[in-house]
């Protein structure tokens with residue numbers, strides 16, 4: 715078995731944070747590191763969309779919340 719650390723980087727398309735320096739919407743990417751079977755470290759690093767040079771680690775928060783999971787996609791109207 716391979717014991718190397720698995721690192722997965724995913725662009726967070728639903729991240730709506732802003733740069734604390736210039737206020738421009740920032741982009742974020744999530745880095746998930748699998749350190750073995752149970753240890754998972756998740757880091758979210760945001761980068762400013764403008765070349766002001768800011769980037770930093772931010773809490774993992776999104777505006778969309780949890781996606782709806784289920785086979786029934788119909789919404790009943792009152």
Ligand SMILES: [Zn+2]
Pocket residue numbers: 733734735736737738762763764766767768
């Ligand atoms: Zn900025």
